[in-house]
Amino acid sequence: MPKLIPKRLSSHEENTRQVAKPELLSPAGTWDCARAAVENGADAIFFGLERFNARMRGKNFTVADLPELMAYLHSRGVKGYVTFNILVFSDEMADAEDFLRSIIAAGVDAAIVQDVGICRLIRRISPDFPIHASTQMSVTSEAGIEFARELGSSVVVLARETSLKEVGAIREKTIAAGTEVPIELFVHGALCVAYSGQCLTSESLGGRSANRGECAQACRLPYELYSNGKQVDLGDRRYLLSPQDLSGLDAMPEIIKNGVATLKIEGRLKAPEYVAAVTQVYRKALDDAWNEYVGATSDATAQSSSVGGTSSTSSATHPDPKYQLEMTFSRGLSDGWLNGIDNQKLVHARFGKKRGLRLGIVKSIEKDGVLLELEAPLKAGDGVVFDRGRPDEQEEGGRITSVDTRGRDSFVRFLNDSINWKRVNVGDTLFKTSDPALDKALRQSYEVEQPNYTRPITATVHGEPGKLLTLELRDEVGRVARSESTEPLQEAAKRALDDETLTKQLSRLGATPFHLASLDNRLVGNCHFPVSQINQLRRDAVDTLTALRREPLRWTLNHPRSSSSTSSSSSASTSSSAYPSSTLDSKASTIIPYLRSFEQLEAALTLPYRELYLELENPKHYKKAVELVHAAPGDKKIWVAPPRMFKTGEDWVVKQLTECGADGFLARNHEHLKSLSKFPLRGDFSLNVANHLTAEYLMERYQLQRLTASYDLNATQLAALLENAPANWFEITLHQHMPMFHMEHCVFCAFLSDGKDFRDCGRPCDKHSVSIKDRTGMLHPLKADAGCRNTVFNAKAQTGAEFAQDLLNFGVRHFRVEFLNESPEEVRDTLDRYERLLAGKLSGQSLWRELKLINQLGVTRGTLREK
Structure with missing residues (x-):
């Protein structure tokens, strides 16, 4: 990972530099996913409920789950945000109000909202319940920040198309204007090719609206490119609108430097192993980059604002973090738009579904296996797939029984009759799609009896001989639990209570969600106290602190008005x-x-x-x-x-x-x-x-x-x-x-030039009339605008x-x-x-x-x- 070099900060950096450690926000579609996020270091999770969220085709929690879920999250020092990120129709407003009241009453930390009317409705219901402006609100500039702020948003999730340079500029301008709002940015996961909140493809083609949580993922389908009425030969590149998955791992120092407040991981439809792997990797990357940043800036405020946890697994489950990211889910990884536009890298166009780790090209085929030069590790039990350039057709794949090295090459053997060798050819690409050993290790990170990831607490001890011993435990957000002995301290005849003894006893927090970060010993004189009673004080204080953390948040709820409220x-x-x-x-x-x-x-x-x-x-x-x-x-x-x-x-x-x-x-x-x-x-x-x-x-x-x-x-x-x-x-x-897809991705540049963006593409959009052909034979016109953004229009008018x-x-x-x-x-x-x-x-x-x-x-x- 690139290191930050200490240097004198410019006026721009003084405005945009980070002053608090960013929050790590993970997705959760199920209880297992929530546990995977919590046990691997998420600071917050986001999840949908049974209605009004943008992932209606996946599993979701219910309103009835909220009390238990929020108590669990808060006991672990984790926030929970409900996604209310769809457009809501007028005849649904009464139901939406009832639903929101239940959410707010359950003590959820915030709602992630797309609809302007829902923002207004929330403020009618509650003056203080936090609103986070969803990426579906299509915020790409300081004007969008101001718009969301006026609606009551306390956090704004920027469009995925926003670069880190643009993030810095937006923060600089909003700070100067006094309209600054904490910025949340996607750092990992699937990229929608179209601007979120502006994609009408599923609606146009199938009557299913992406703005209503029913995206049909038409961007992941194959298309053919036509220029001036003739098909363009693109070889095996057919997935013209399917971006690689986003990975901001290498950009972490710049993400921090540009003042991003929350790092968001996409994936509410993904498995808990994915949530565990990605959360674990980004937890370590964020902590490492933050420590570098604090050292580079020598910023006392930043240091004092930094709070973190610790995991019983001190390093990632696999020594190569990118391996975890590629194996749990990957269509290929890129930095998306974080470092600006590169239309040649964003979409490789060779497949639109999970592929995993590339292993190499098949050199020869034998009775029960293939010979190839391996580009990545492979072992018996791993799952693979042969890519023959037609991922929309049935593909061959299976489990490996053995890997034999033959010089630089390896012979990969399969179970007899598990592969139809007539469908495998020399030149096919082999991908590793499954690693059971990794999946097992990831499950072990969250299927635990004792917390794997713990939060810091500080202990303060008061007392003197003849008086009661008092223990105070303070958590990372300032809650304080106090316990007091029933017997007074005694004068020590021999060894007095010291820091070492107190730290040893107060650190015994194994089955709790805490670890002792520091001790403030304020004992006066030479004190003696039985270790067993110190342990009881610790248990009592921990129980009290845990109960405090589990209490639901109390937001103001206005009484329902007449029907005119909605x-x-x-x-x-x-x-x-x-x-x-x-x-x-x-x-x-x-x-x-x-x-x-x-x-x-x-x-x-x-x-x-x-x-x-x-x-x-x-x-x-x-x-x-x-x-x-x-x-x-x-x-x-x-x-x-x-x-x-x-x-x-x-x-x-x-x-x-x-x-x-x-x-x-x-x-x-x-x-x-x-x-x-x-x-x-x-x-x-x-x-x-x-x-x-x-x-x-x-x-x-x-x-x-x-x-x-x-x-x-x-x-x-x-x-x-x-x-x-x-x-x-x-x-x-x-x-x-x-207008179906409206996107930052420029098809003209990516497939009719060798350029990265408008500066070196040669402007093929000025010279060619371009359409994309779908699987039904429809030719959908493609247009570029002044910002080099592309719109795919439906071929037929409605x-x-x-x-x-x-x-x-x-x-x-x-x-x-x-x-x-x-x-x-x-x-x-x-x-x-x-x-x-x-x-x-x-x-x-x-x-x-x-x-x-x-x-x-x-x-x-x-x-x-x-x-």
Whole structure:
């Protein structure tokens, strides 16, 4: 691991340097996983419950488990955070409130939250219960930190795409602005290729929303790449959207240096052996790096803030920590985005599932085994798999019976008939997927009768001859337990009680979750006291301290208000007057075309639309577009759609926007809400408005003209939203190519160049029209934006035309029709059909059949209820 060299700190480092030891946060989907995390040194765990969490396909705890679980965790000095990290619909708010009340009453340490409305609801329920802003909130800049802080967040989990350099810059800017919030960062585990909270792939392709905990992992499937209509030969690289797993092990010194407060390990769906292995490895790496950091900075504050534990296993279960990481679960390991963007390293594209440790290439095949030069250790009993470059097909593999060395090569033998040798070829790659000995050692780390990992306590002893002996034990967070003898101390005739004797007796904490860190001996005079009674004092104090730690946290819980606590019916009517209704007649409706090219724009300018939305890949072209629109007859207005994500340091994009002369902007992220606040704004779908509490907050706090409802809402859920908030707050997208993956990973750069990022890729996105082909034969268009972020759009447009009349009945008057690659003629024809639809001259069924569209609104069609 790289060492930190002591040096004089710059003003930047003075602002961003660490002042407290980071927390190590591990995943737990089951009791065994929780124990694995605790016994291997986690400072906190995060877990889901039976509802409202983003891992609904895995095992989860229940609300009924919370009292026992929290008592166990707190007795071991470990915090527990509940994941409430999904979007919540308006008709679920009452259930969500009940669920949150149970969570808060159980003494959970915090909730990890995605939904803005849920943040508001928590604050109505409890003024002091901690909220952690989930990575699903897509925070990538100081504006996002400020956004989350205003919602009451005490911790912000940054997007996985944030580099350590960007973390340092965000901390520096928030410290200077007085808006600093502790930052949590993923350091290990699976990487989503799309921005969390911004992936609509599972929804678009299968009616399962990632924002609702039902991700179908479409990123792990094989795809083919097409450029300018022709397939690109990529050899065995077919998993174009499947990143390697993240490993921040080597970056630990820089993680600490940049002031990260919590190191998060991904893996709530993983086995307890994985949790044990990764927690153990990162516990040691963090402790080692922290000790280096404290020594390098000579920072008294940092030293005094450092609290830690100790394990009965002083070193990792395997001498090579990376071996543990690769064997318990690995698709290959990389540093992700921690050290910036490297599109050549992020996705190797050769497989999308667990592979483990590469052993080498098969040189020859014999009757019951293969010959190869081993690149890693292998022994009898280990499990392996042969990779023939088609991981989506059935693969051969099994247990090893023996390994015989033949010079530099080794002959690996299998049980007779366990391998179909017709499916194994010379040149295949052999991977080690299982190490039973390692798994056994990992299980032994948490299947224990006595605690494996203990927390420090300090002991203070008071007394003098003729008075009672008093023992105080203080834990790592300041709780104090006191025990007092029933008999007074005696004057020592021979050897008096000394530090050595007291330390020996008070250190006998074997079956407890503690170890003695220090002793403060305040005895006066030469004291004598029986050892057996000292031991009893220790046991009494430990029991008291343990009971104190097991007590549930007491958060403030406000009494339930009327139904208006979760319904906006009262505020909706008030807010309705605060925001102007449609300027059109109450029965009129309007379509706003959403365009993505100058050709489409020119076509739309020939039509009688007063307002147009425009999204271009290069924001430098907006000024020209604005001039074109303003020069057209009819007093037309143009609203610009900026890049969907903003990362700290991309101020040049904002500058281009503010100087282009647009009539208004679609606010698509936290930066737009802040930097473009002097301009007319409308909230876009990427703000994830799924309920009325979110809508109310965004409309009132940021004075938005309107909002586009989240694309996660089906017709029924949209109806619930419209029943609880003014209809004139919203515009509904009736027609679009669903933006599926929105990602930092640049497919253009990774597979059409040899470059790492925009600086050396040669800009293939400017020269090629690219699509990816899925297993059904659909060619999904790929677009790059100003930040070199890629969006994969659904090949087929979808429509909510069937529900248009119902939406009109609800009072919706503003509708969006989005285009992607359509020709000017298609733009004109499509808009004409939707005009006739809203005028009652064309049925929704006829429209979607004639245009061959996907008949779907949001996740699934749903059923719009009558108002």
